[in-house]
Amino acid sequence: MRLAFVQFSPSFGKVSENISQALTLADGVEADLYVFPELFASGYQFKDREELKELAEPATGGPTVERLAEWCRRRGAFACAGIPEADGDALYNSAVLMGPDGLRGVYRKVHLFWREKDLFDAAREDAFEVYDVGLARVGMMICFDWIFPEVVRILALRGAQIVLHPANLVLPDCPAAMVTRCLENRVFAVTANRTGIEDRWDEAMTFIGQSQIVNPRGEVLLRLEDEGAAVSIDVNPAEADDKFVTPQNDVFADRRVDLYSELLKPK
């Protein structure tokens, strides 16, 4: 199957223009599954929860997801993209998984970064779902989730072959850490990050780009710098089913869950 990601610099609040820009880039490459950045149509630095509420939309029927759905239908493709999601009074930093037949899944960000905690609600319930989209089994996570090894681990244990990772990265460490995530779980990961600067808060944020696709051997198949671009590459998702390290080692079979109880103790 062919995987793509779109890296670009959205303009805060210009939803329609941002979607057009992202889809125009995406239209330039053939792929089965496209990953777009976190909050790719809205922008990142919401002044407050009120402003966020204005730009948030439900996972079905809103302007962003409807255009994505139409685009997926037309192209016969899947897309994973970050949106500010409204669900009743709750507001989530979410990723939607859209296919030719419409919405397939929603991931609500579990580990919120910095001031996102003042704006968004964190996921409340079981969040790490894996979706079989025919060509592959995929899981989603968003940006700062990368620093918690638990996230990719859980997605991989549940059968994800490809981790879809919309991001708005500002810290420099994620691209290298995702190599470790792929190695330790033998999965693919597609990190679709944004670029550009937002300075609507007292502190400007520069997004690092460096979107990438990493394979289960920890090889970086594609990595951008900070250009706006869509790129794609062929991968074989079944490579992620092989947890082999040596003839006697397998990263899952070797796990000693009998010795890991500390991982779930509340602090």
Add this chain to the structure above:
Amino acid sequence: MRLAFVQFSPSFGKVSENISQALTLADGVEADLYVFPELFASGYQFKDREELKELAEPATGGPTVERLAEWCRRRGAFACAGIPEADGDALYNSAVLMGPDGLRGVYRKVHLFWREKDLFDAAREDAFEVYDVGLARVGMMICFDWIFPEVVRILALRGAQIVLHPANLVLPDCPAAMVTRCLENRVFAVTANRTGIEDRWDEAMTFIGQSQIVNPRGEVLLRLEDEGAAVSIDVNPAEADDKFVTPQNDVFADRRVDLYSELLKPK
């Protein structure tokens, strides 16, 4: 406190010479705590369990640990080093933690690599203990344990500030992965690897060197290539008590153990 590691090429079975070589290198640098490679005195490629049994020793009273103990007493220092440990009929790939007053702890390798499974017994019980040695709280792991994020996570959750990591690395990925381990847990890690080649099996093994010390920000403070050497550096273990990422993020406080139950499910 001052941390050191010793990297060198042991000769298989030449226990006394290997210890002398390692301690001579260690004598050349001042430190409070020295880390030596996995199986640093015995070598790695045991032909079979019989040969391993001949070279294995109990955690107290054997030739390797007694010389280490004497050395630690004389220098007023701590040492962590890998030995083949005999305990009744069981044989472990172990690391001992030795101080000026003798043995402080033993770590029995949990995740055995490749043919180690034909030779050694894996740790049976709670393995990931943390030791307060006055200057710092330390935990131990050995070589291939690196690929399991659970290990450093558990040690860090239990309060380890410094992870002592004797190794006989042959895969190239560990040094970079340990950067991720330190970042995601905000701990120090000292990886003491060996160099050289052993070809007592049908397949020769080349050990990669690249011993290193990484700090809780993921900065590589020291990294060797493949030379034989002992090196040391001053660190402040208290840096590892600060799990800060942003004013609203802390790598431990942000963990959502309510959502991590998959981690302990048997497969």
